[in-house]
Structures are given as structure tokens and as C-alpha cells.
Amino acid sequence: xxxxxxxxxxxxxxxxxxxxxxxxxxxxxxxxxxxxxxxxxxxxxxxxxxxxxxxxxxxxxxxxxxxxxxxxxxxxxxxxxxxxxxxxxxxxxxxxxxxxxxxxxxxxxxxxxxxxxxxxxxxxxxxxxxxxxxxxxxxxxxxxxxxxxxxxxxxxxxxxxxxxxxxxxxxxxxxxxxxxxxxxxxxxxxxxxxxxxxxxxxxxxxxxxxxxxxxxxxxxxxxxxxxxxxxxxxxxxxxxxxxxxxxxxxxxxxxxxxxxxxxxxxxxxxxxxxxxxxxxxxxxxxxxxxxxxxxxxxxxxxxxxxxxxxxxxxxxxxxxxx
Numbered sequence: 001x002x003x004x005x006x007x008x009x010x011x012x013x014x015x016x017x018x019x020x021x022x023x024x025x026x027x028x029x030x031x032x033x034x035x036x037x038x039x040x041x042x043x044x045x046x047x048x049x050x051x052x053x054x055x056x057x058x059x060x061x062x063x064x065x066x067x068x069x070x071x072x073x074x075x076x077x078x079x080x081x082x083x084x085x086x087x088x089x090x091x092x093x094x095x096x097x098x099x100x101x102x103x104x105x106x107x108x109x110x111x112x113x114x115x116x117x118x119x120x121x122x123x124x125x126x127x128x129x130x131x132x133x134x135x136x137x138x139x140x141x142x143x144x145x146x147x148x149x150x151x152x153x154x155x156x157x158x159x160x161x162x163x164x165x166x167x168x169x170x171x172x173x174x175x176x177x178x179x180x181x182x183x184x185x186x187x188x189x190x191x192x193x194x195x196x197x198x199x200x201x202x203x204x205x206x207x208x209x210x211x212x213x214x215x216x217x218x219x220x221x222x223x224x225x226x227x228x229x230x231x232x233x234x235x236x237x238x239x240x241x242x243x244x245x246x247x248x249x250x251x252x253x254x255x256x257x258x259x260x261x262x263x264x265x266x267x268x269x270x271x272x273x274x275x276x277x278x279x280x281x282x283x284x285x286x287x288x289x290x291x292x293x294x295x296x297x298x299x300x301x302x303x304x305x306x307x308x309x310x311x312x313x314x315x316x317x318x319x320x321x322x
Contacts (some may be wrong), residue, residue: 001058004212008018013071020251023209024060024215024263025263026265027058027059027087029060029087029177030061030063031054031060031086032087032088032089033047033062033090034065034075034088034091035075035090036068036069036072036073036076036090036091036092037072037156037184038187039186040184040186040206041156041185041186042093042122042205043186044205046091046119046120046205047091048064048118049283050279051063053276054201054273057273058269063306065220068136068187071095071103072092072099072156072157072278076089076090076096079253079254079255080107083146084257084258084297085131085259086164086258086265091119091250092250092252093161093249093251094161094247094305095159097161098161098164098309098310099158100306101306102309102310102320102321102322104320104321108243109306110306112255113147113253113254113256114254114255114263114295115263115302116252116266116267116295117251117292117293118272118291118292118297119249119250119274119290119291120204120288120291121260121285121288121291122289122290123227124202124221124246124247124248125199125201125204125208125211125221125230125287126140126169126205126218126221127200127201127211127216127217128199128217128219129193129198129217130214130215130267131195133215134217134219135136136219136239137219137220137234137236137239137240137241138240140199141173144173148176149177150178152178153199154180154182154191154192154199154202155180155181156182156183157181157182157183157184158179158181161182161246161309162185162200162310163204164312165222166179166201167179169201169317170243170316171317173314177199186206188200189206189210191212191270193210201247202268203286203288204227204230205288206281206287207287208230208285216276218230218233219233220233220235221233221237221242222238222245223301224237226238228287229287230287234251249305251298251302252266252270263295264295267292267295270292271292276294277321
């Protein structure tokens with residue numbers, strides 16, 4: 001019995017020591033950042049902006065791997081199954097926490113993933129396609145009431161933040177919009193610009209290039225104050241939609257079981273990348289704030305977001321399929 005106990009103790013010491021050496025040597029090969037949307041959206045933009053900075057600081061290539069579809073579930077399942085060694089990461093947004101809160105999935109968001117850091121926060125902007133002769137939120141609501149069900153909108157998938165935010169707007173104002181889900185907002189932009197899709201609510205980061213080019217018309221932003229990037233665009237509250245505030249955030253996670261020393265190392269490198277002057281300047285250009293929160297702070301924040309948007313989903317009458 002004593003020899004068995006000694007053997008188990010030796011094995012434990014060996015494994016602990018091996019894990020410590022692994023964490024100290026990390027990284028020794030290229031890393032992958034899974035992006036659960038098509039190229040062109042806010043998640044893809046942030047991953048590709050920060051990726052080269054991580055490559056410089058870590059001395060290893062950081063590869064961006066787009067895996068769009070199913071409101072991010074394809075990417076989430078891939079990440080949950082990945083080896084928890086720090087080499088497989090995923091950028092996420094509020095959408096993915098929300099989807100997991102209101103839908104049955106093969107994973108448990110708070111058990112199957114290890115939080116690393118909240119990277120950014122940004123307001124949404126409500127935009128319409130130029131062929132629509134609408135100049136304000138009040139005109140949009142009036143049009144929707146006169147033409148019930150005729151206004152359609154794009155989102156990055158069923159249960160996404162765009163989906164919930166737009167349905168929430170409809171429930172507040174007593175109007176019905178037609179939902180058209182895409183594999184990421186980037187995939188919807190051609191249809192928005194052409195007029196096949198009439199409106200969306202998405203990050204200023206992804207919409208601003210098209211606003212500047214006058215391919216899309218902004219009606220309101222979703223923060224408590226106006227965006228310095230779009231100073232002439234009112235907030236939803238100013239536009240008469242009481243207490244309507246939506247913040248889109250982006251964070252990074254790893255598979256559950258990733259060593260704590262590795263997640264701490266990754267958090268520090270992501271935080272350092274966000275502080276680079278060119279990164280901060282580029283984010284500010286589209287009204288995005290760098291955050292760089294710790295794993296513990298990010299975990300608590302995601303739980304708060306899950307609770308908040310589950311409540312909104314119920315208020316908006318969105319089915320809960322847990």
C-alpha cells in the first residue's frame with residue numbers, strides 16, 4: 001500500500017513539474033485564434049489587428065482561422081474540443097454568451113472554456129440602406145408600424161446580440177421586424193449595401209467604413225452618450241427609445257483545463273498588444289475602447305452579461321430553448 005502511495009505521489013510531482021515547465025516555456029510553436037464569423041466583421045478585424053502584435057511579443061506565428069456558422073457554435077464546439085494547451089484560442093463577443101444562455105448546446109459556456117481577457121468594448125450603430133427614405137429612428141418606427149413585417153434586418157445569427165437588440169427595440173416600440181440571420185455581419189454587408197437587406201444594428205467598427213462611404217445611413221448609436229466617431233448621430237435614448245443601451249464587446253477564451261500560468265501569460269500579452277499606440281489609435285478611429293481585463297474579471301463580466309440578456313430575451317418574447 002505504501003509503495004502505491006509513493007508511486008502516486010511521484011506521479012503527481014512529475015505531472016505538476018511538467019506542467020510548470022510547459023507553462024514557463026510557452027509558446028514553442030504557432031498559435032491559432034479561431035474567429036467564429038466570416039471575414040469582414042468586428043471579431044475578424046480585432047483578431048487580425050492584434051495577431052501581428054502577439055507574433056512580435058511571443059516570437060511565434062499567430063494564425064487567424066475563420067470558422068463561421070450557427071451563431072458561432074461551430075467555432076465554439078471546435079474550441080471546446082481542442083487540446084487545452086494555450087495554442088488554440090477563440091475570440092468571442094456578447095453574441096456567443098447570449099446564444100449559450102438561451103439555446104441548448106453541446107457545451108457549457110462556463111465549464112468548457114477558460115476566460116483570458118475582455119479585449120474591447122464598443123457601441124452599436126443602427127444603420128439603414130440608402131434606398132429607404134428614413135432619416136431618424138422615429139421615422140423608422142413610424143414606417144414599421146405602417147408597413148408591419150416589411151422591414152427586414154440582418155444579424156450574425158439566431159440568438160446573436162444583433163438579433164436580441166433589434167427584437168428588443170421592436171418589443172419596446174410595438175413593431176415587428178423580419179429577421180434574416182447570416183454567418184456573421186461581414187457576410188451581410190453586400191446585401192445591406194445593395195438594399196436587399198434594409199437595416200442592421202452592429203458595431204461601429206464594422207459599419208463605419210460603409211457609413212463614411214455613404215453606402216449605409218446611421219440613425220442612432222446605442223451608448224449612453226454619442227460616439228466621438230459619429231458625433232452627429234444621436235443615441236437611441238435621445239431618439240426617444242427609453243433606457244436602450246447596448247454594448248458590443250470582444251474577448252478571448254481557451255478550452256477549459258488550459259494551465260492557469262498559460263492563461264495568465266496570454267492575458268498579459270493580449271493586454272500589452274492593446275496598449276500599443278497604433279492598435280489603440282486604430283480602435284479609437286471606429287469608436288472602440290481597449291479593455292484588457294484579467295481572466296477573473298472577464299469571467300465575472302460574462303456571467304453578468306448572460307443574466308442580463310437572458311432577461312431581455314424573455315421580455316422580447318424570444319424562445320428559450322434550454
